[in-house]
Amino acid sequence: MISGRDAGTRPESTEPEDEPQSASERQDLSNETDALDLVSILSSVEETAYVWDLKSGRVDWESNAPDILGVTDLSKIATGAAYHALIAPEHLNVRQEVFSRTAGADNLRGVPYHIHYRLRPRGLRSAKEVHLEDQGRWWPGPDGHPQLARGVVRIVDEQYLEQQRLLARNDLDELTGQLNRIRLMQALRAVLARTERDGRSCAFLMISVNNLAVINETFGLQAGDEVIAEIGRRIKSKLRGGDVIGRYSDNKFGLILMNCGPAAAHTAAERFIGAVRDTTIKTTAAQLAAAISLGGVIVPDQAKSVQDTVNFALHALDLAKSKRHDSFALYQPSSAGDGTRHRNKTIAESVVSALDENRMRLVLQPLVATSTGKADIYEALLRMERPDGSLVPAGEFVPVAEQLGLSRLIDRRALELAVELLKKHPELHLSVNVSGHTCTDKEWLAALRRLTEGDANLLHRMIIEITETVALQEINQTANFVDTLKELGCRVAIDDFGAGYTSFKNLKSLNVDMVKIDGAFVKNVVDDKNDQIFIKTMLELANSFGMETVAEWVGDERSANYLIDAGVTYLQGYYYGMPIDSSEYVKRA
Structure with a gap:
């Protein structure tokens, strides 16, 4: 890594020299070094890497950053503020929002981000610009806000961006960025087939944002949309690897929890409830509080088809909503209810x-x-x-x-x-x-x-x-x-x-x-x-x-x-x- 202050210099090695090697050993070492030359690898795919100390603002870049980004003076991207000054104004908020959230902070694994924006490496008045894909993780400080970020920036072309847009349009809900209903149901169908084959239980949870109608009526639809999107982010941040979240309807999310039985479903539900309940949500209208209810069903034990899984989860959700605003209910089969269905x-x-x-x-x-x-x-x-x-x-x-x-x-x-x-x-x-x-x-x-x-x-x-x-x-x-x-x-x-x-x-x-x-x-x-x-x-x-x-x-x-x-x-x-x-x-x- 090269910091903005130390650009173009490297510290001299203080390690003792190794003993002389044979020609074959030197050749093998040379091949291994070439294979692990990460900077060369990054450059070959038009990528560079950075470490950003958000507390001090300092950004340390990999040595190939000037060539990849087209920056003549590394000092122009040596701080977060300096780098942001080169991002196209219409895209600046995309990157700033990534590092303005506290929800879902994970001290161990960090919080992942993956964004696209345009950079004008020679200044905003310059016609030269590059499209970047920025992917990494940030880690929180004691106050829960981002303190350290590590990421990789890659040059992408319009064709790649269009492919990404098409994928997002087909797979993701436009408001929340989670799977849309079609893809959620397809994922559930695949999981049901897998559970039948492997003999492992999973849980499907339906989550409802309870006070959304009041928020929409009082503060407007935009505030309601912001609440929905933030709740989706918070819930996703509490999922384990392999779990799936999608937007089922206006105020409902569906979750697929892999390898999950009744006890684990209750534990997960409390985790999701806490993620929404414990911190207010900042919107353009006001700082708002939200509440959710959850209904769940265990598959394939209680349901073996997509239709039954969804219906049973909705039935359990109705039961949860009848109790209080932040409650979870697991589906309980009944002969009368089954007969009606x-x-x-x-x-x-x-x-x-x-x-x-x-x-x-x-x-x-x-x-x-x-x-x-x-x-x-x-x-x-x-x-x-x-x-x-x-x-x-x-x-x-x-x-x-x-x-x-x-x-x-x-x-x-x-x-x-x-x-x-x-x-x-x-x-x-x-x-x-x-x-x-x-x-x-x-x-x-x-x-x-x-x-x-x-x-x-x-x-x-x-x-x-x-x-x-x-x-x-x-x-x-x-x-x-x-x-x-x-x-x-x-x-x-x-x-x-x-x-x-x-x-x-x-x-x-x-x-x-x-x-x-x-x-x-x-x-x-x-x-x-x-x-x-x-x-x-x-x-x-x-x-x-x-x-x-x-x-x-x-x-x-x-x-x-x-x-x-x-x-x-x-x-x-x-x-x-x-x-x-x-x-x-x-x-x-």
Whole structure:
């Protein structure tokens, strides 16, 4: 090494001279010396090395540094500050951030870093610049801040940098620099295969940043992103060699802990919790505290597939979050839980199969106008046809499908069937249900435009039903969805009104055409005074807003007569007939 102060000189040797050697011995020694000439090796691959004392600022460079970096005067890089003065301004923070952290300091092994930046060896105003890859480790002082760094700097070209960018884009999460979800799942799949083969246990942990929503709302999304990235770094610094970390979702990380049983998983979890809890996180907005919860599963003992591993870890994470903000729970199998998961998996497979094989069907239930006694509108109710021809009601598969993210596919298929039916029967008015996910699905609206081809008559004969609980949870998004539908010419109804977050003040803001009163307020309306008060209030409100009303679950003549007298616009229920298959529909006089 050559320090900035001693550049160009080397201390004279004080070692005693060896005894004379034979010619062959001298040749062997010469070959060995050539093979171990590290400076020559570094130069051949355009690399040089340094040792940086951050306390004094002094940087000692290998003797080939001037040639590799193109620095004419070694004093220009003899200190950390002098070296940083030659780094392109837009890249300077990349290197400074490496040596500004205290999280994860390891007194024995040091903290690794690996960065890229541009250096202008003849000054920032010079056109000459080199692209460098800087890789090394730093060691902390008593205060936990970096005190000593050892590293290697290598000249790289644009092709290499582009390859690195492509690798990072394919493998790493952009925000945290950890594996992205795809690569994390691929790593988990490989580990599962290995554990089955080797007979060794591993742990998969799911980590959630608990207070992220509060941070985002209070300090902004940038502060939230900074917290996520720092938590990822802290957790990674506490991993052992061979362990894997990846970002699973917005506020969740997945960890693969090699050769890890239940006791070791608990120990590791406490280590990760401490790494996040014990020190605040510096962000551009403020110094913040964060908390994490962890759920884990042991593989292959408790799970033998990627899907089961993730599901069980998420289940354990929910249990941990129900206890406190910095807790760990290990998955515990239960016959009831396993039964539910098996049932949900079976339903999901059945739904996907039915969609692929065109086994979704519509049945029609009439909405009878109280003014005429005729079925002016039909509600399209979805049914799933089993391979044996029997039909499954929507209530038995739609809730599970929504939880598993299949509702958008179901809604699009229901839309296709509904439009097909409307085209076949020009006099038919049809009411179609959509899930909460569809209210934010631009593809569903695009499908509506494409299937109807802008036919105003066809669109006017469609009523889109949105469940009240969904509508009022995301009031702004729902309002935009409703406005778009009405611009296209559709009518919109709020379904099951009164079943959830009944909010009369928000009803008008949605600008819907129809309100469907939840059947729970209808079935006993003749005998229940409270139901009568609710329906009376609902009708007065709807009339003042110019909305039509539908009473669901009308099951007998007494209820029908009461509702007619009360002024309900439409009645729907088994009293007016069971749902019929759409293929059996015929125009009624």
